Amino acid sequence: MNAPTPALVARPERLRLVGQRRQILAVMHQRLMFGMLVYAGIIAIIALRLVYLAAFGDHAGRKGGALDLTPERGDIVDRDGQALARTIDAWTIGLQPAKVIGNKLDLARKLAELMPEKDEAAYLQMLRSGRNFYYLRRRAPPGLVAAINSLGEPGLALEREPDRLYPQTSLAAHVIGYTDIDGKGNAGIERAFDQQLLDPERRGEPITLSISSKVQQALEHELGGAMSHFSAIGAAGVIMDIHTGEVLAMTSLPQLNPNAAGQGTPEARFNRATLGVYELGSTFKPFTVAMAMDAGIVKSMGQMYSCPRQLHVAGRTINDTHPYGRACSVAEIMKESSNIGTAQIADQLGAKRQREFLKQMGFLDKVEVELLERGRTLSPGANWNQIETMTVGYGHGIAVTPLHLASGYATLFNGGIYRPATLLKVDRNHPAGKGRRVFSEDTSYKMRSLLRLVVTDGTGKKADAPGYRVGGKTGTAEKYHNRSLKVTSFAGVFPMDEPRFVMVMMLDEPKATAETFGFSTAGWNIAPAFGRTVARIAPMLGVRPDKRREPNMAEVLPYVQKEKGH
């Protein structure tokens, strides 16, 4: 470039007089100027850009992205902030056969040593195949990753990928649910709040559940103990705050480890507390009495009914496990869990009003809770006649979930207001569900002493936890397909003088043992577990034991006749 320029510049002196050459020179100048401007412009742009970068730009060492701490999927924590589900970076070991440079036979042998789930031949086949990528192990332990890394084979890829971890393993597994390998919610809260957990805007904030880990652990332990002791095939338990509808603990046994949900049996993945519906038997009786009191049929706990040894209605016979064979009061009907007495009360109430009350309590619909695994309840439906009314009165012929039952007891004892159950902590961000009145406050108050009577004098004596004023009702129902198989349950409230918490525990097909004298009714198997659980969780929930406090037992005690045997 530079060489011809002096020649061009020198020439005009000599060729001044030649018009043609002058013309060429002018064009040359023009072109030169143009070129210079272009260069100057480029340099100016670069210089301006440099100045701009120096003044406002980022420096070279900036680490973008490292500051981003929001997890790939939102956390789930319990009401005290204890992590129940978290996303962590896990190691993944992959194999890229095309990039392998070493001896494939040696590599296959070493891999078989380190990861014995496949044998040497299988690894060799993978190495010789033409595929691009194999997953050898997802969520590999650090020791294995170090060992794989020390092989120094470029064909082995070590990568980090987000992985869902449940630190408390099986605790509240059916509430939290689990995700599949790609991080998509498959059950429980993980499924119900999948969108929120994945949303980049909202996943930084954890989802705070109403579950309390400590209470949950106590419930799971005691229920698991009862289940194995009585050789039951399953169990379920629910603890709720009766005023807000918050579920403090909810479990379904057998347990499931959500860290390896795929290894669990379908039985373990099944949520008995919200998806399973059961005939829960006598635990329904308090509802029948409360409905009758609200409807003005039962005016006092001393109202008398004839309680024969058997009651024949519409070609069917209703029996009692503890027949009176005399006139008995409402208090006595409840105390000894008389089907015959309750059936008469239900008959007086009538199918229409009974159905209306059950509808109000949400017993005819799927349970209202955030989970998507909710079972459809079973009821007589269109065929709701006299005998159906009577059997529903004592809890047969209607099948609901344990959570329904807990929600119903909460309604009965919080002053008569139904509130949907919730698994999210009730606070500023999440107010309690809108309530609707089902029972009058007076009915709610009178039911306290009635249920306390069942525990102090009746079928639920073993459920008592001294000082915690437990009130509740036992329930034993026979399974439809085999009458010797039972579902036993206990629904209770404590402290009964000022109800705060409701707990429902259920055993599926418990067997009799030597110390129950061959009985497999609720009073013998689930009631003691209930008492133990209350004694354990009540101090955690801030309930002070006090042996001198009781609900107003004067409502019921005058109407209970002392029996000879007692």
Next chain:
Amino acid sequence: MSARGFAPVFWAGTVAAAALGFYLVSLRVASERAALEDVETEIAMAQRDIRLLQTEIGTRGRLAQLERWNVRFIRLSAPTADQFVEGGFQLATLVKPEAKPAIAAPVILASAPVEQDAPQSKLTGEAPTSAPASRSVSEMVHVASYSVPDKTPAVTQRLAIKPGAPVAKPAAGASRPPKALAATKSVKTATADPLAPLQTAKPKAKGSSPKAASGAGSPKAKPKDSVTD
């Protein structure tokens, strides 16, 4: 002229210096910002580590694991209703020291004369001279005289309560001249006098305390002394 000629140079220099100054400021700001970002990154990394470690400790110390340890080794169970106390006052009653039986007065009295064996003989010499003090001292002398033959103080203490008096009489008589014998009588009267001065024979060394003997006993002792003398 020269200054005017150099004006553009000065201007150019000033502008260059200013530009350089601005650039240096900007550079300094950028480096500060970089340092800040490094710190922020460090904080973020630390937070990530905290989260990781919390997850790990939460997993290792999960409630099911703690429960398993508890069932196998620690064996703690839920407190019963009786283990709750109403407040500090009720708590204090639980640590109340055990009530020890109050030491009866005669025991103290019995132990005293053993030590005062030697001086008593001297005091007895003084006793007849001063009227009120001497009597109280003389009473003590006679108590001491019981213990001397018995040798072991513990036995004498017990003996002094019941059979002490009858045993003491011959012992005193043997060891001491009539003075002592007279004094034993005075002891009886002294112990008995708070109750009834006339019934001297029946209660023996029963309720005799040092105070009663010395303080309260002395004014009332006068009439009895006169009787015994």
